[in-house]
Amino acid sequence: MNLPIGELSRLTGVKVPTIRFYEQIGLIDQPPRTEGNQRRYGTDEVRRLNFIRHARELGFEVDDIRELLDMSGKPQASCHQADSIARNHLAEIDRRIASLTVLRGELSRMVDECHHGRICDCRIIEVLADHSQCVADHVH
Amino acid sequence: MNLPIGELSRLTGVKVPTIRFYEQIGLIDQPPRTEGNQRRYGTDEVRRLNFIRHARELGFEVDDIRELLDMSGKPQASCHQADSIARNHLAEIDRRIASLTVLRGELSRMVDECHHGRICDCRIIEVLADHSQCVADHVH
DNA sequence: TCTAGGACCTCTAGCCACTAGAGGATCAAG
DNA sequence: CTTGATCCTCTAGTGGCTAGAGGTCCTAGA
Structure with missing residues (x-):
């Protein structure tokens, strides 16, 4: 316990400036300070920061993470809302994959030609200069 | 010809503030102005802006587009560089699709459970709170 | 006890590609 | 000549950080 910020960073894999940033936007609480004004953290912050990191790695936005953190503090509440956040996020990922896949197709055709x-x-320059041409070719 | 910015916007599908922004970052030239200081555009700008829009839709970054535009103005040069920009971009898209697909797998497992x-x-909260658990489960 | 240097502090600015809004000027149709 | 749609510039905001300046603190070794 009583970890300086660098130690917390090492334990959680979240960079020091990022931790300070999370404090600034209220994702984590302001920790107690030493007499010399340096932050000191306990194990709660380690858990909370790990939670945040996992959620970020899964692509959740900060606002979603805020809600998920709130929920994790109310163990008796229904998990309906958590489920809905996760499902929405999943749908968003699906949308992104779909649109990148369409893109990939066009790009790869361009490069091949x-x-x-x-x-x-x-063809690369041509397609960019006249996209309708490209689409027409493709339909044909 | 002699199109006001709103007309150029309608013809190209690029929003008015975005056109001004492109001018500001030097992606398109400063057009002539009326006596009352309003921008007037010709057909060259329509073509250039269409080119830019197509490239953006395909996910190219502004710096890449800058180079692609330069090239499209030198028809006798080798297209090696254009090819390389497009290939790099394709590789980047592939990387993004791959990492989103991994993500999708984890998320969908979470939601299902x-x-x-x-x-x-x-399980959603649990996985976020202790990611190692999740990975361990998965490996098992 | 002193000192060196690594870790910490705050604050500002930058990244990307726009978007929004304030507050005002201009243009064109009727 | 009026009206209202369009145009102008300028600043600030978006998300999620990252970089850097300029300074303070902490702690281990001499």
Whole structure:
């Protein structure tokens, strides 16, 4: 216990400036300070910060994490809301994967059709300059 | 020709403030102005802005677009560089899809395991609070 | 007890690609 | 000539940090 910020950082894998940032936006509480004004943390903060890191790694936004943290502090409440946050996030990830996959298709077609000649014959530049052409080709 | 910015916006699908922003960062040239200081555009800007929009839709970054625009103005040059920009971008998209897919797997497992009870029994909260547990379960 | 240097502090600014809004000027149709 | 839609500049905000300046504190070794 009584960890300085660097130690907390090492234990949780969250960078020192990021911890201070999380404090600033109210994601973690202001910890007690030494007489010389340095932050000192306990094991609660380690848990909380780990929770935050896991959630960030799973792509949750800070506002979602705020709610999830609130919930984790009310063990008797229904987990309906947590479920709904997670499901929405999952749907969002699905949307992103879908749109990146469409993108990937177009890009890869573009790259495949480039015959490494001059700019004036280059499909990459051509497609960018006239996207409708590209779409038309594709439909055909 | 001699289009006001709103008209250019309608023709290209790029919002008015975004056009001004592109001018500010030097992606498009400063156009001539009326006596009353309003921007007037010609067909060149329509083409250029369409190019930019297509490239943005394909997820290219502004710096890449800058280079691609430069190239499209040098039709006799080799398209090697354009090809390389596009290939790098494709690789980046692949990386993003891969990491989102891993994420999707974890999230969907979490959501599936939630039995809609109380927070204290909720897998979603549990996984976030102790990620190692989750990974261990998965490996097992 | 002193000192060195690593860790800490606050504050500001920057990243990307825009978006929003205030407060005012201009343009074109009727 | 009036009206109201469009235009202008400027500043600030978005998200989630990251970087750097300029300074203070803590602690281990001499």
